[in-house]
Amino acid sequence: MAFSILTFSQIRKAIIQEYRNGTGITVPDDSDAAIRADGTSSVVEGLYHHQLYIQRQLFISTADEPYLYIHAEELNLPRLGGTKASGTVKAVSNVDLTLTVGSQLTDGNGYYWSVISDTVVTANVETTIDVIADQAGASWNYSGTTLLWVSPVAGLNGTATVINIAGGSDQEELEDWRARLLERKQLGFNRDRSVDLKSLIKSVAGVASIYVYPKRRGLGSLDAAITAAGDPPTLPSTALIEAVQVVLDEYAGFWADCRIFSPTQQLLDVTAIVTGSGVNLTEVEQTIRDYIAELTPAESFQSATLVSRIMALDNVTDVDLTPSSNVEPTVDWMNVYWLRAGTITVSAVL
Missing domain, CATH: 3.30.70.1350 (Cation efflux protein, cytoplasmic domain)
Structure with missing residues (x-):
């Protein structure tokens, strides 16, 4: 049975009852005894709250953020900081040149990525360049197709083609960290x-x-x-x-x-022809992309699931989806394929 924590009113009544039992006085609210009872009850109630606060910090599931760092030190499981997005781009030049470390690319919206190491660019040959974001955070992952060189050297094409820039993450969310700490505590050592x-x-x-x-x-x-x-x-x-x-x-x-x-990316092209009056084709396309984005490595594409999601959209009465059957990614000792969105084509029945 849990320990019963008395309220201010209950504590005050208990003190006044003791006054009455010990002295026989009536203890009206404006008496010295009642005023002392009020002050004592406030202090005792504060002590109860302090004990509850201490109790809450003893357990990972209820501890406040500052005390989670103490639990984390005991379990050797620090909170994860943010990571910088990194990836590769393709550069083209009409002369031989060297892109020095620190050369920057930008999307024109205040985000910058820097070249990781000196790279030789041969004239008229696409060259792969490794880049990293200037700051940590998920917002530095780039989903576009091109970036602009900041102050490009003579002969360098001012636009770089993005192959992939990802892997950036924000500081670990407090509750995600708490869940990892709880998991480590529950697993023990094995x-x-x-x-x-x-x-x-x-x-x-x-x-x-x-x-x-x-x-x-x-x-x-x-x-x-x-x-x-x-x-x-x-x-x-x-x-x-x-x-x-x-x-x-x-x-x-x-x-x-x-x-x-790393899983092996397997691009999946999807074509959807929808029937209905006033169908939002952009919403249909986003539904397809969201479904494919949810797939995990080795997870199959379920056409029926996607069809049901599209049919649930406003004004959609029918949909002709390609592929119309399930797609099973390959899993063997060499590769674990991961279905990702390729070319998504959405149109309406004319």
Whole structure:
């Protein structure tokens, strides 16, 4: 049975009752005894609240943010900071030149990405350039197709084609951190469970999801595919994979051959021809993209599920969807395919 915490009124009544029992006075509200009872009751009530506050900080599930740092230190599970988005772009020049480290690209809206290392650009040959965001945060993940060079050198095309820029994440949300702390507390110490490995890999900033495949490359092997934080999650960068590999080797390298790898992107082209009066085609396209974005690595595309979502939109009476059957991504010892949105075409019946 939980300890009963008295209210101010209950404490005051108990004190006044003791006055009456001990002295026989009536204790009216304006008497000295009643005033002393009010003051004493306030102090006692404050002490009760302080004890409740202390009790709340003792447990991860109820602790306030400052005290979660104390629990985290005990469990060796610090809060994840934000990560910088990184990726690659293609540059073209009509002369041979070298793009120096620190050369910047911008989207024209106050976001900048910098070249990671000196890169030689050969004349009239598309060259892949590694770039990283100037600041941490999910807002620095870039979904567009082109960026502009800031003060491009002579001969360099001022527009760069974006291959992929992702992996940026904000500081870990408080409740997500609390959930990781609770999970670690509940799991205790054990090295060879899938949940232990997932808990460990989640401690690396920028990781969105983990998929563990025991014996993928044979007996004694243990592989894990990861996705990078983003909205929606994206393929991990080489830097993120290497960071997770270092952590995993330190944790489990002496008892298993562990490898971190990236899922293989499999673009899925979808065509939808909708029937209905006043159908918002943009909304239909967004519904398709949202559904594909929800798919996890190795998860199949369910055409019936997508059709039902489109049919639930306003004014849609029918939809002809291609592909009309389920699409199963390949999963083998070499690749774990991940269905991502390719070319999405939406039109209305004429």
